Amino acid sequence: MASGCKIGPSILNSDLANLGAECLRMLDSGADYLHLDVMDGHPALQGDMHMMVSKPEQWVKPMAVAGANQYTFHLEATENPGALIKDIRENGMKSCSVTQAEVQWHSQGPLQVGLAIKPGTSVEYLAPWANQIDMALVMTVEPGFGGQKFMEDMMPKVHWLRTQFPSLDIEVDGGVGPDTVHKCAEAGANMIVSGSAIMRSEDPRSVINLLRNVCSEAAQKRSLDR
Ligand code: DX5
Ligand code: ZN
Numbered sequence: 001m002a003s004g005c006k007i008g009p010s011i012l013n014s015d016l017a018n019l020g021a022e023c024l025r026m027l028d029s030g031a032d033y034l035h036l037d038v039m040d041g042h043p044a045l046q047g048d049m050h051m052m053v054s055k056p057e058q059w060v061k062p063m064a065v066a067g068a069n070q071y072t073f074h075l076e077a078t079e080n081p082g083a084l085i086k087d088i089r090e091n092g093m094k095s096c097s098v099t100q101a102e103v104q105w106h107s108q109g110p111l112q113v114g115l116a117i118k119p120g121t122s123v124e125y126l127a128p129w130a131n132q133i134d135m136a137l138v139m140t141v142e143p144g145f146g147g148q149k150f151m152e153d154m155m156p157k158v159h160w161l162r163t164q165f166p167s168l169d170i171e172v173d174g175g176v177g178p179d180t181v182h183k184c185a186e187a188g189a190n191m192i193v194s195g196s197a198i199m200r201s202e203d204p205r206s207v208i209n210l211l212r213n214v215c216s217e218a219a220q221k222r223s224l225d226r
Contacts, residue, residue: 002169002190005215006032007208008048010173010195013146023047026198029205032212033069035173035193039144048072048114050173050193052143057084064091064111072114072137072171075129076121085132088113114171118143123157130165135191140184141174146195150175155187162188162222181211185218 009031014022023034034047040054048070049063056073063071071088078084092111116137117126126136138157141148151174161170172189177197184192192211201207 002167002219004190005185005212005219006191007198007211007215008033008035008171008191008193009198009204009208010035010037010050010146010193011199012037013195013199022199026204029198030208030212031198035195048171050114050116050137050143051077053077057087060084060087060091060111064088068111070112070114070135072116072135074116074118074143075125076118081115081129082132085113085115085129116143116173117157119151119154123160126161127164130161130168133168135169135171136161136165137171137173138189139174140172140176140180143174146199148175150180150183152180152183155183158184158187158189176211178207178210181214182218185215188218188222190215190219 009026011022011034026034035050036047037050037052039052049068049072051059051073053059054077056077060071073084075081088111112134114135114137115126115129115133116139118139119142130136138154140151140154158170161168169191170189171191171193172184173193176184176192176194181192192215194211198204198207
């Protein structure tokens with residue numbers, strides 16, 4: 001199934017004055033990737049770029065050159081998702097030859113495409129693009145800030161996607177932590193973004209391990225059930 005269970009701390013709620021150190025702290029604690037939330041007017045770094053911006057078209061190239069691994073845009077923010085997916089793929093490849101970013105790109109590979117939907121968007125709108133993307137992000141809070149309450153009623157979207165697209169990476173983002181990860185994992189999510197639950201913990205490593213174990217057990221059970 002998909003690409004295995006991965007845990008991506010969201011550093012939106014971290015000590016932003018020490019962003020570099022916070023990223024290293026998360027990687028040292030066993031994070032599989034970093035989930036970086038980008039809003040209009042804010043810069044970014046490497047990682048899974050969650051673009052909560054009004055014009056996702058305009059940031060593809062800068063993010064590709066900066067060395068992003070994945071460009072996740074919101075379906076609601078564009079009128080032409082197909083063109084944007086194509087642009088991300090093309091720019092992701094082209095950036096391989098940009099001298100400045102060359103070293104990074106050779107180790108990271110091309111820019112991956114993520115497509116996100118807000119709580120109010122029906123999953124059927126995402127479905128036509130599912131075979132063209134690397135990851136679907138089902139938001140489990142309204143995008144904007146960390147520490148919000150997990151919306152359990154988003155789980156049928158995750159479950160539907162997992163059933164329809166068994167090998168798609170499915171990410172959840174918002175209010176996910178030790179108390180809510182079971183629901184996400186059982187519904188079929190394999191990429192778990194967690195902000196405050198990890199960042200505010202005294203022992204982020206054990207939280208990351210717990211989230212990954214819950215997710216892996218559910219994935220294993222699914223493969224046995226099949
Ligand atoms: C919310 C962001 C999230 C946020 C998650 O709009 O997209 O990535 O930082 O934080 P928690 O896990 O605290 O909800
Ligand atoms: Zn996010």
